[in-house]
Amino acid sequence: xxxxxxxxxxxVADYFKVLSEVSRLQILCELRTGGKNVSxxxxxxxxxxxxxxKHLKVLTQAGIVSRQPRGVNVFYEITDPVCxxxxxxxxxxxxxQISQQYQQWQGIHSLGEAPQKAL
Amino acid sequence: xxxxxxxxxxxVADYFKVLSEVSRLQILCELRTGGKNVSxxxxxxxxxxxxxxKHLKVLTQAGIVSRQPRGVNVFYEITDPVCxxxxxxxxxxxxxQISQQYQQWQGIHSLGEAPQKAL
DNA sequence: TAACTATATAACCATTTAGTTATATAATCA
DNA sequence: TGATTATATAACTAAATGGTTATATAGTTA
Numbered sequence: 001x002x003x004x005x006x007x008x009x010x011x012v013a014d015y016f017k018v019l020s021e022v023s024r025l026q027i028l029c030e031l032r033t034g035g036k037n038v039s040x041x042x043x044x045x046x047x048x049x050x051x052x053x054k055h056l057k058v059l060t061q062a063g064i065v066s067r068q069p070r071g072v073n074v075f076y077e078i079t080d081p082v083c084x085x086x087x088x089x090x091x092x093x094x095x096x097q098i099s100q101q102y103q104q105w106q107g108i109h110s111l112g113e114a115p116q117k118a119l
Numbered sequence: 120x121x122x123x124x125x126x127x128x129x130x131v132a133d134y135f136k137v138l139s140e141v142s143r144l145q146i147l148c149e150l151r152t153g154g155k156n157v158s159x160x161x162x163x164x165x166x167x168x169x170x171x172x173k174h175l176k177v178l179t180q181a182g183i184v185s186r187q188p189r190g191v192n193v194f195y196e197i198t199d200p201v202c203x204x205x206x207x208x209x210x211x212x213x214x215x216q217i218s219q220q221y222q223q224w225q226g227i228h229s230l231g232e233a234p235q236k237a238l
Numbered sequence: 239t240a241a242c243t244a245t246a247t248a249a250c251c252a253t254t255t256a257g258t259t260a261t262a263t264a265a266t267c268a
Numbered sequence: 269t270g271a272t273t274a275t276a277t278a279a280c281t282a283a284a285t286g287g288t289t290a291t292a293t294a295g296t297t298a
Contacts, residue, residue, distance in 0.1 A: 264276095
């Protein structure tokens with residue numbers, strides 16, 4: 001954290017809040033491989049139309065995706081690669097946590113028992 | 120995002136949710152330079168005692184900080200450097216966004232006007 | 239053991255927000 | 269222009285959550 005002003009902390013918190021909903025992460029997952037219009041995202045995620053529209057608005061206002069009307073459709077695209085970057089980092093961190101917990105569990109249960117069995 | 124299972128998405132969302140509150144970011148800021156006990160964090164942040172205790176529980180359960188009772192006091196410490204790493208990345212991203220917006224604004228307002236004045 | 243201090247928890251309130259339903263807007267086509 | 273389709277918005281409900289106050293717990297000291 002380069003800047004520690006309350007203002008900056010609030011902005012960082014807001015950014016994380018946008019990424020703290022499964023529905024919005026789903027949308028970003030679908031857009032990873034390229035932009036899509038609303039109907040395509042709706043079909044891919046199975047979300048309701050109004051709900052999807054609201055989440056897309058949140059992502060757009062956060063500057064994470066861009067909105068481009070194209071005739072009848074509206075095309076959304078990820079404009080902030082950082083969001084995917086930090087998702088990736090968090091994924092790896094969570095996997096590391098779980099792996100670490102398992103190793104601790106294994107260590108506890110191998111005391112005096114047959115440790116090779118678990119492998 | 121390496122894994123895209125709904126389970127993993129939910130875990131990622133939960134991780135971001137922990138970081139999506141100013142109070143918890145404040146706590147992490149205070150712990151950046153080293154562990155502190157509750158009283159020290161309370162004084163540094165000005166948070167209420169019960170409120171602080173709840174936030175520390177959330178951070179602990181997320182595996183981001185560790186809890187170590189030491190006599191009467193309880194010592195908290197960051198155990199997950201990834202949380203600071205991604206905060207830093209988001210900070211830089213937000214600064215880049217604002218800088219970019221300013222340059223766009225500047226571009227618009229320099230059309231036909233004296234562009235050097237703004238500098 | 240009693241008093242004191244540090245921390246955690248319970249109960250409560252107010253606010254926020256995700257999802258749904260219904261409606262509005264805007265573009266296309268007949 | 270009217271009908272149709274795609275997207276956005278308004279209104280509402282239910283659930284989650286941050287902050288506060290009061291109380292409980294646990295370690296320390298007299």
